[in-house]
Amino acid sequence: MTAASIDARARAIAEAVPDPELPQLTVADLGILRAVTVTGRHAVVTITPTYTGCPALEVIRSELRRRLADAGFDDVEVRTSLSPAWTSDWITEEGRQKLGAAGIVPPHAAPVRSAGPVPLTLMRSAPTEPCPRCASPDTARQSVFGATACRALYRCTSCGEPFEYLKEI
Amino acid sequence: MDTYDAYQAITDVTEDQRWAFGAGFDDPLSGIDTTIPDGVSADDLAAYCEMLGDDALLMSHRLQQWVGHAPELEEEAALANIALDLLGQARFLLARAGTVDGSGRTEDDYAFLRGPAQFRHVRLVEIVDNDFGLAMARLLVFSTWRLAVLDRLRVSRDPVLAAIADKGVKEMTYHRDYAAQWVIRLGDGTEFSHQRVQAGLDHVAPFVGELFTDSDVETRLAAAGVGVRPSETHAEFDAALDAVLSAATLGCPAWSASGGATRTAGHRDTLTRLLAELQSVARAHPGATW
Numbered sequence: 153m154t155a156a157s158i159d160a161r162a163r164a165i166a167e168a169v170p171d172p173e174l175p176q177l178t179v180a181d182l183g184i185l186r187a188v189t190v191t192g193r194h195a196v197v198t199i200t201p202t203y204t205g206c207p208a209l210e211v212i213r214s215e216l217r218r219r220l221a222d223a224g225f226d227d228v229e230v231r232t233s234l235s236p237a238w239t240s241d242w243i244t245e246e247g248r249q250k251l252g253a254a255g256i257v258p259p260h261a262a263p264v265r266s267a268g269p270v271p272l273t274l275m276r277s278a279p280t281e282p283c284p285r286c287a288s289p290d291t292a293r294q295s296v297f298g299a300t301a302c303r304a305l306y307r308c309t310s311c312g313e314p315f316e317y318l319k320e321i
Numbered sequence: 322m323d324t325y326d327a328y329q330a331i332t333d334v335t336e337d338q339r340w341a342f343g344a345g346f347d348d349p350l351s352g353i354d355t356t357i358p359d360g361v362s363a364d365d366l367a368a369y370c371e372m373l374g375d376d377a378l379l380m381s382h383r384l385q386q387w388v389g390h391a392p393e394l395e396e397e398a399a400l401a402n403i404a405l406d407l408l409g410q411a412r413f414l415l416a417r418a419g420t421v422d423g424s425g426r427t428e429d430d431y432a433f434l435r436g437p438a439q440f441r442h443v444r445l446v447e448i449v450d451n452d453f454g455l456a457m458a459r460l461l462v463f464s465t466w467r468l469a470v471l472d473r474l475r476v477s478r479d480p481v482l483a484a485i486a487d488k489g490v491k492e493m494t495y496h497r498d499y500a501a502q503w504v505i506r507l508g509d510g511t512e513f514s515h516q517r518v519q520a521g522l523d524h525v526a527p528f529v530g531e532l533f534t535d536s537d538v539e540t541r542l543a544a545a546g547v548g549v550r551p552s553e554t555h556a557e558f559d560a561a562l563d564a565v566l567s568a569a570t571l572g573c574p575a576w577s578a579s580g581g582a583t584r585t586a587g588h589r590d591t592l593t594r595l596l597a598e599l600q601s602v603a604r605a606h607p608g609a610t611w
Contacts, residue, residue: 204488205409232350234413235484237491269557270468270494274501274568295395296499301402301492305395321491 155190162195163188165219172211173300176254179212183242186233195225200233203301240302240320251318256303257281259320281317283308291315350413350481355420358478361545366479367422368441368538369548371431372584373470374414375442378432380463381407382599383450392453399499403460406492413485433603437592441584445528447592450521454507454514458521461500465561466532468493469554478546501565508569515570522566523574530577533558536584 166188167180179185179199187198197216201209213230220228240259243251248258282289288310295305303316357363384404391397412428419426445463450456471493474486507518533555535543542548566573602609 201409201488203406203409204413204485204492205405205407207405235480235487237484237488269560270472270490272501272561272564273498274505274565295398296495297395297399297402299398301406321495 159188159190161223162190162197162220162225165223165225166197166216169212169215169219172208172215174251174254174256176250177247179216181244181247181250183244183247184212184238190225193225194227194229195220196229196231198231198233200238202238204234205301238321240318243318252284255284255315257284257306257315257317259318262320281306281315283311283313284315285313286311293317350416350420354480355417357421358480358545358547361479361547362541363421363423365538365542366547367418369542370414370418370421370482372441372536372538374411374418374431375440376446376463376467377407377414378411379440379442379595380446381405381411382595383446384456384460387456396453400456403496403499406496410485410489410492413481417481417485429603433600437589437596440592440596443528443531443584445525445532447595448525448528449591452517452521454517454519455521455524457500457503457507458518459525461497461504461565462525462529462532462562464493464497464500465558466551466554468497469557469561470549470551473549473553477548482547497561504565504571505569508566508571518569519571522571526574527577531583534583 166185167178169179169185171177171179171182171184174182182202184199184202185197186200187196189196197220199209199212199216209232216230217228239262241262243258251258280289281291283291283306286308288308290309291306292309293304294307294314297303298305298316302318302321304319305314306317307314357366381404384400384407387400388397388404391400411432415428415431418431419428445459448459450459468490471486471489474482475490477483477486504518507514509515533552535550535552539548539550543550543553562573
């Protein structure tokens with residue numbers, strides 16, 4: 153195989169690793185896979201956490217090492233990158249479609265930081281999100297935080313179905 | 322997609338054992354450039370990472386203690402998520418401290434094997450908060466202050482601190498918003514909720530001066546373009562607190578004045594009790610995995 157095709161093969165394997173907390177999506181869909189390079193037998197994969205405390209990161213590292221080792225890359229290094237910080241804008245179009253299919257409303261564009269101190273957002277009303285099941289606009293936010301820091305809990309007041317919303321950051 | 326089991330994934334790689342306490346993984350800085358910038362004292366940088374790390378670790382612990390006791394399940398989820406963010410910040414900062422000082426100590430060594438005299442946190446984070454109004458008052462003060470500090474740290478000459486701060490600013494922003502919205506809801510709520518959160522603010526007021534007292538380490542590192550003098554953040558803190566407290570119809574307490582010792586005079590009884598719980602498993606079963 154040519155160097156380019158070996159690179160592409162390693163990248164394809166890394167891209168297919170699922171996120172343990174959102175297994176419908178891969179690390180590529182979420183934008184947390186930042187780079188894959190292969191030099192000889194040495195594969196270097198760079199990932200970035202969605203949130204600093206994200207416990208999924210170590211699971212993703214193990215899974216990257218395992219899958220690449222199974223494919224013959226026996227010298228795999230997984231690097232962490234903290235900067236630039238992950239933003240929900242890095243979720244791919246395919247990732248957004250998969251979120252929607254899983255009943256999770258995908259994030260809007262992340263807020264743009266202006267100059268000066270970080271502004272307070274007092275009394276901001278909860279963003280209104282249409283129900284992913286029945287498309288009703290009559291939904292209510294139940295909790296700013298869900299099973300993970302990146303998700304909020306909503307409930308549709310028309311069909312009664314609860315759903316999640318992946319917050320922009 | 323093939324069948325996938327997260328727990329299987331973490332156990333079938335031979336070098337990873339399940340952990341009995343702590344993170345169980347001791348290389349969160351894997352692949353991050355951890356060289357020390359020119360002209361910076363390693364001892365100062367390590368101490369600074371410990372300060373910022375200890376603040377996050379102990380604040381996280383106090384928030385974790387609410388799990389099982391919060392007024393509503395939704396608030397438990399919120400507090401646990403905020404605690405997890407801070408624990409993540411602590412992991413990176415304490416791991417950085419151990420690489421900078423050459424001791425090779427891991428994040429778990431810092432969290433579980435130091436005695437009370439070795440912690441470098443501000444006293445605000447160690448006080449007991451057995452009242453939700455007090456918990457929200459403390460979280461508002463803490464997150465407003467830390468957000469202002471981390472926001473300035475994003476341009477640190479130390480690339481690791483800058484990266485941790487860049488990420489941390491996003492998190493502290495929604496921590497502060499969460500606390501601010503509760504303080505407003507309680508302050509502008511019933512007479513009883515108003516009294517409770519006002520009492521909470523009054524309770525934390527004596528610990529606020531320390532937040533803005535520059536230590537020698539902070540002053541030296543700020544001069545070197547690596548750290549932040551917390552006194553520089555006081556005006557930004559006051560402006561944010563004024564906005565929240567006026568919306569909440571709460572009186573701004575007289576914060577204690579700056580000055581005096583900082584990060585050295587922990588209340589030993591409170592901290593000893595806190596660490597007894599935080600460290601009990603690690604000390605009873607050193608290095609345990611299962």
